[in-house]
Amino acid sequence: MTLALVETAAKIAFVFGLNIGVFAPLLGWVERKQSAVMQDRIGADRADVFGFTIIGLFHTMSDTIKLIFKEDFIPRGADRIMHTAAPALALIPALVAFTVIPFGGHYTLWGHNVNLVVADLDVGALFVFAISSLAAYGVVLAGWSSNNNWSFLGGLRAAAQMFSYEVAMGLTIIGLVMFYQSLSLVTIVEKQNEFWHWGIIWHWPAFILYFTCAIAENKRIPFDVPEAESELVAGYFTEYSGMKFIMFWMAEFVEVVTISALCVVLFFGGHHLPFVTDAELISGLGGALYPNFANLAAMGIGILTFIVKVIILIFIQMTIRWTLPRFRYDQVMALGWKLVLPASLIWIFIVGVGILSGIMPRP
Amino acid sequence: MEILMFNLLGGLSVALALGAIISKRPVNSAINLIGTMFCLAGLFAMQDAHLIAALQVLVYAGAIMALFLFVIMLLNVREKVGAESRRQPYWQLLAVVSAGALFVPLVTLGGGKILKFKEAASGFGTTAAVGRLLYTDYILPFEIASVLLLAALVGAVILTKTKIR
Numbered sequence: 433m434t435l436a437l438v439e440t441a442a443k444i445a446f447v448f449g450l451n452i453g454v455f456a457p458l459l460g461w462v463e464r465k466q467s468a469v470m471q472d473r474i475g476a477d478r479a480d481v482f483g484f485t486i487i488g489l490f491h492t493m494s495d496t497i498k499l500i501f502k503e504d505f506i507p508r509g510a511d512r513i514m515h516t517a518a519p520a521l522a523l524i525p526a527l528v529a530f531t532v533i534p535f536g537g538h539y540t541l542w543g544h545n546v547n548l549v550v551a552d553l554d555v556g557a558l559f560v561f562a563i564s565s566l567a568a569y570g571v572v573l574a575g576w577s578s579n580n581n582w583s584f585l586g587g588l589r590a591a592a593q594m595f596s597y598e599v600a601m602g603l604t605i606i607g608l609v610m611f612y613q614s615l616s617l618v619t620i621v622e623k624q625n626e627f628w629h630w631g632i633i634w635h636w637p638a639f640i641l642y643f644t645c646a647i648a649e650n651k652r653i654p655f656d657v658p659e660a661e662s663e664l665v666a667g668y669f670t671e672y673s674g675m676k677f678i679m680f681w682m683a684e685f686v687e688v689v690t691i692s693a694l695c696v697v698l699f700f701g702g703h704h705l706p707f708v709t710d711a712e713l714i715s716g717l718g719g720a721l722y723p724n725f726a727n728l729a730a731m732g733i734g735i736l737t738f739i740v741k742v743i744i745l746i747f748i749q750m751t752i753r754w755t756l757p758r759f760r761y762d763q764v765m766a767l768g769w770k771l772v773l774p775a776s777l778i779w780i781f782i783v784g785v786g787i788l789s790g791i792m793p794r795p
Numbered sequence: 796m797e798i799l800m801f802n803l804l805g806g807l808s809v810a811l812a813l814g815a816i817i818s819k820r821p822v823n824s825a826i827n828l829i830g831t832m833f834c835l836a837g838l839f840a841m842q843d844a845h846l847i848a849a850l851q852v853l854v855y856a857g858a859i860m861a862l863f864l865f866v867i868m869l870l871n872v873r874e875k876v877g878a879e880s881r882r883q884p885y886w887q888l889l890a891v892v893s894a895g896a897l898f899v900p901l902v903t904l905g906g907g908k909i910l911k912f913k914e915a916a917s918g919f920g921t922t923a924a925v926g927r928l929l930y931t932d933y934i935l936p937f938e939i940a941s942v943l944l945l946a947a948l949v950g951a952v953i954l955t956k957t958k959i960r
Binding site for chain 2: 514553555558559562563565568572573575576584587588591592595598
């Protein structure tokens, strides 16, 4: 009982620390530095400790300190309770969605079974969509409670866009669920044990569709019409300052991580190394001689593989951000309803035919 | 533990439902209703109906209530709306009586006096079990419901179109 509690607490601490402690501040820095490199600028390099700047990494610290001590401003006529609650409502779903994502496999450590996922739910994939559909509330309430027309328009745009792409996003992975015969993300990862069973092999069209929807759902460039600077100042978070302002950013970054992690789990084999199954890895590390340490080493390799894959996908998302210009609002809507939605429906049909005719052998 | 959780979620959902009715601002009502949906999802999850719980959050708390909120904000409904009817005690009395009338069958049936509920089979409420039931025993109602939804969808599109070619 206590062991299980310690295990769960450790997993929660790992997921929370990875997202809030490592990825959220680091992505802020990556976004600044990468944009600078891609646009042939020097970028953030001013914050230093005794003359060392370590390529601008101290900016993450100075930014955090600055934002904590900034004045927390609530505009006149704003709904105080909603205005305060909205950033938290935006951030919490992004963090909660991570609970069902497996960041490793099953390992036996000193007679204790460790399953590296916070909550192994039977409805895992559905849970992620259910929770991420709640992220819209934070944004909508932020726009509404600020008592500012730009914020309000941004909130409405965000709501319409998020509802539209949510529908298509749910449909894009139905084909995958049919293929792996499970909604549980743990089972889906287990079935990708061999490289040729990875989701990307058969389901690359679903990956492209899902990735598009996920970026649109996260309101990042090229889909960032809710916060279009040239039209709406900063959209729904125009009237926010200090830590509340940065909570929207953190929500966005954590969602970037969650999207990447979900992509890794669904399409890129989760924690599995290509061409090496878990059992082969453990026996290769000397599983017969000293099983506990081999399991521990395999666990470390699994987590590391998972994180490396997540980082690659984050990098792709960041590169997309600095590559494409912003779509017009009607273009965003037309793409969602007229292209992505029918395409994902057609893909479900194709997968169905493929599975029934035996062209796509199910693992 | 289970009784404690049930009382907590049940009490919270009743309190939030009351809040949805009592609060004067439409946005607050909607948010209270979202909370109610969440508590109901929790109650479903306690009954091992994880799929229903996830769908409750996805469909009701996530989609339908978000649309409610969207419409409230789009039309910019503030206080005062509906204040007229609130002043008439006649309507209030009618509402209380009809709600009380609903309570009678709930208490008599739900108390296990008339309806005897079977013990749920193992695997009840999982995605596989619900899906199998939907596609075997309940295929006809399931398909009829989907046709109904399609008809509603087409109807909504036609109603909003000003010009049909």
